[in-house]
Amino acid sequence: MIKTMAWVCNRYVVDIENGLDALALPEDPFILVLNHNQRIEAVAVPTLLMYYRGGRPVHFMADWNFLMMPIVAQLYRKAETIIVTNKSAKPKFLNMFKPLFREERPAFERALDLLRAGASVGIFPEGTINRNPHRLMRGLPGAAGLALRSGVKVIPVGIRFPYLDPAKPISDGAKMSLHVGNPLVPPNELGIADPTRHQITEFHHHIMTELAEVSGKSWDPHANKRRKYVL
Numbered sequence: 001m002i003k004t005m006a007w008v009c010n011r012y013v014v015d016i017e018n019g020l021d022a023l024a025l026p027e028d029p030f031i032l033v034l035n036h037n038q039r040i041e042a043v044a045v046p047t048l049l050m051y052y053r054g055g056r057p058v059h060f061m062a063d064w065n066f067l068m069m070p071i072v073a074q075l076y077r078k079a080e081t082i083i084v085t086n087k088s089a090k091p092k093f094l095n096m097f098k099p100l101f102r103e104e105r106p107a108f109e110r111a112l113d114l115l116r117a118g119a120s121v122g123i124f125p126e127g128t129i130n131r132n133p134h135r136l137m138r139g140l141p142g143a144a145g146l147a148l149r150s151g152v153k154v155i156p157v158g159i160r161f162p163y164l165d166p167a168k169p170i171s172d173g174a175k176m177s178l179h180v181g182n183p184l185v186p187p188n189e190l191g192i193a194d195p196t197r198h199q200i201t202e203f204h205h206h207i208m209t210e211l212a213e214v215s216g217k218s219w220d221p222h223a224n225k226r227r228k229y230v231l
Contacts, residue, residue, distance in 0.1 A: 005075060006051035009044035014162070015177040020052050022155055022180050028120045030183065031154045032058055033143045033207055035136055035215040036124035037170040041159060043072055045178070046079055046122065057081075059114050060122035061142075064101040065089040082107050082114075082121070108142060115150040125208065131169035133161070136212050136219040144204035147184075151191035154207055156181035158214030181214040 023032070034045065042062055050057045057079035064085045067073040076083070084107045089095050103110065111121045123146075125139040147154050158179040161170055184207060186192075192199070205221055212219035 001074065002047065002051055002055065002078070005043075005047045005071075009040075009047045012040055012044050012173070012175055013048060013178060014175050016180065017177060018180040020180070022183065023049060023053070023058075025053055025056055028056075029115050029118050029150075029152050030120045031115070031143050031147055031152055032060075032120065032122040032157055033125050033154055033211055034122070034157045035159050035211060035217065036126045036129055037131060037159055037161070037176075038129060038172045038174060040173060041176070042066065042124070043075070044176075045157075045159075046081070047075060049122075050079055058120045058122045059111070061107055061111065061124075063087050064098060065094065067101055068094065068097065082110050108146070111142075111146055112149060115146060115152045121146065125204075125211070131171075132217075133164065133166050133168070133170055134217055135223065136208060136215065136217050138219075138221060138223040139204065139208050141200050141204040144200050144207055145195065147186045147207075148188070148192050148195040148199060148203055151186055151189040153183040153185050155183050156207065156211040156214050158211060158216060160216050179214040179216075181210055184210060 046058060046060045059080055059082055061082045061084050062076060064083050066076060083101055083103065085098055085102045114121055123143045125143050126137040127140045130137050143154060160177050160179060161174045162177055164170060164174050186203060208219045
């Protein structure tokens with residue numbers, strides 16, 4: 001199943017700059033952060049990574065409503081995806097199924113457990129799809145908090161769209177290239193039990209600045225946290 005899905009997903013990923021050495025098995029654990037531009041990324045990137053890593057997944061955080069798609073749901077279970085149930089489904093009547101996918105422990109705690117056990121985690125820190133081809137959203141500081149508490153490095157991966165008109169919003173199904181950045185090491189590699197808000201904010205700024213660099217976008221710490229794209 002993974003090989004078949006990887007073959008399909010490979011049609012959307014035309015290039016991986018800097019190779020996959022930084023994401024190879026000996027490098028675990030790490031926290032992968034990527035900009036989020038279209039729906040296919042949430043399936044294509046985790047699938048290809050799982051394939052290239054010989055079946056070992058990067059445990060991505062993903063919205064619960066993907067579990068209502070049978071093939072994607074099976075893939076997510078194989079990849080031991082960290083399911084997040086914060087968002088509402090569209091159409092709204094599907095929210096009646098949300099309790100079936102809700103976990104007792106918060107997604108952040110489950111991700112932290114995986115990192116401490118030596119597994120890697122993937123996060124789209126913007127928190128939602130951002131079709132703006134030029135600017136990142138302010139983003140959520142979850143990756144920074146995980147890195148500071150666990151002492152695990154963060155690897156920014158920029159998703160770019162070499163064949164799209166930069167004057168238009170990013171469309172679903174657009175072919176993409178992945179640009180792997182340099183690892184960002186938190187201040188204390190042993191982890192900080194209770195990092196301050198200032199420490200989390202400062203490292204979040206560092207992460208988003210580097211993510212902007214590899215994604216070819218700009219980032220402003222005062223930008224909207226979660227809003228549809230604005231050209």
